[in-house]
Amino acid sequence: MIDERALILSVKSGSEDSYKILYELWVSRLYRFVYHYVKSEVVTDDIVQETFLRIWNNRNSLDPDFSFKSYLFTISYRLLLKEIHRQLNNPVMAEFIDYQSELATAADEAERSLEFDHFLVALENAKKLLSPRQREIFEMNKELNIPILDIAKKLNIGEQVVRNQLSASLKLIRVELSGYLKFLLVFWVDF
Structure with a gap:
């Protein structure tokens, strides 16, 4: 079993290998979540990639005691809202x-x-x-x-x-x- 807390601590200290493991753990679930709302592979790819990019860029603020799943899906949710708003306009x-x-x-x-x-x-x-x-x-x-x-x-x-x-x-x-x-x-x- 993978110790997600240890992975997050490792990512926080700059480990690209740990980041790749977290990415592989969550990318398919996040992709399904986003695709369910936008029904576009291109837009879904963009939102998922932007979500993980933000996680990497803000890795110093990762909190290993806070749910990574919640953090991940909150970022994608906000990006999803921006995309929906853009589409509506x-x-x-x-x-x-x-x-x-x-x-x-x-x-x-x-x-x-x-x-x-x-x-x-x-x-x-x-x-x-x-x-x-x-x-x-x-x-x-x-x-x-x-x-x-x-x-x-x-x-x-x-x-x-x-x-x-x-x-x-x-x-x-x-x-x-x-x-x-x-x-x-x-x-x-x-x-």
């Missing part, structure tokens, strides 16, 4: 959306997918309204599924502070994403 995408809306029966599936894409962009915009600490706590708890106690330990703050910050961020997010309640219910049961 593309005039060709706007024409495609118009074309899809004309196809009543076939449009149902595309509409749900597009609505989810809009939700992801709206969520990212709503998170920009949070304070840096609120955003950090929100992402750790709601996106990375890190328990409140673990967040408090990681950030060296009290559990009640975490709860208060999370509560404040949830109130703002609920208001900003009120048009997307069905997605909020799916992602965060306690909304």
